[in-house]
Amino acid sequence: MNIRYRSAAPRRHSKTLRLLAVTGGGLIAAVGLELFLMPHKLLPGGITGLSALIAHLTEMRLGLFLFLFNLPFILMSRRQISLRFALYTMLGLIGLTAGSLALHHFPAAVSEPLPAAIAGGLCLGLGLGISVRFGGLTAGSEQQSVRLLNGGPPKSAEMPIMLFNVAILLYGGSLFGWDQAMYSIIAYLLAFEALRFSLRDLSLTQAVWITSSKPEEIRRKLQQSLDREVKLVESSGPDGQPGTVFCLASRLEEEQLASIVHGCDKDSTIVINAARNNRIRALFRNKPPG
Incomplete structure (x- = not known):
């Protein structure tokens, strides 16, 4: 990974x-x-x-x-x-x-x-x-x-x-x-x-793009663990083409996120970038109950 x-x-x-x-x-x-x-x-x-x-x-x-x-x-x-x-x-x-x-x-x-x-x-x-x-x-x-x-x-x-x-x-x-x-x-x-x-800079929101052959499984497990919306940007193709998953995470959650993705697909790729747009960062809030 x-x-x-x-x-x-x-x-x-x-x-x-x-x-x-x-x-x-x-x-x-x-x-x-x-x-x-x-x-x-x-x-x-x-x-x-x-x-x-x-x-x-x-x-x-x-x-x-x-x-x-x-x-x-x-x-x-x-x-x-x-x-x-x-x-x-x-x-x-x-x-x-x-x-x-x-x-x-x-x-x-x-x-x-x-x-x-x-x-x-x-x-x-x-x-x-x-x-x-x-x-x-x-x-x-x-x-x-x-x-x-x-x-x-x-x-x-x-x-x-x-x-x-x-x-x-x-x-x-x-x-x-x-x-x-x-x-x-x-x-x-x-x-x-x-x-x-x-801990002031550990809460900085980061945009995380995950490319994997098991995007749906990764999306489901990340959504359960991080308790926030995780987007399936592109599904995997019929011929084995990798799909893409997008979510937001803080630096404090980085190790947990990598561990979850690694458990689903060792060959996946994670790209992390700072998320400074307020509309994007709004997704970082926890999901409302129910």
């Missing part, structure tokens, strides 16, 4: 660099949690915030809950991502967990909650972003990151996510004080923005 880029080709990172970056991203996130947020009882929201809350309540180590609560997401998303991505995801989670356990007994890096919220939120967001960027993921699935970068979670999930985060912050505020809840909100917002900054 050949993959060609009509625009500037994205950088290909060596396996060693990816391993170091995924692990290092988890460690940076652990620094933000253990040296800044946890000592001041600040909860960044999400699964990480829930892990921190339960760690405070049980007086057990944060790393244990980070691993236990994130592991199910990796296992549930295994069918939607390639084995290689799943392994990098697990490595990122192990880096986050190991870093949290190693830093548990270190004193707080700062004594005031406001700078702790700022530094902790930035470290957490940048660390997770680095881990995602180089192939691992410590806070959800690849598909969730694509949706985050393109405007947020699905509409059906917005209210449960908001209620979940509000419940964590309210409960944390009732336990540790409302000043801590305010600083927790600051940490959460900074972590969110730092994550978006780390």
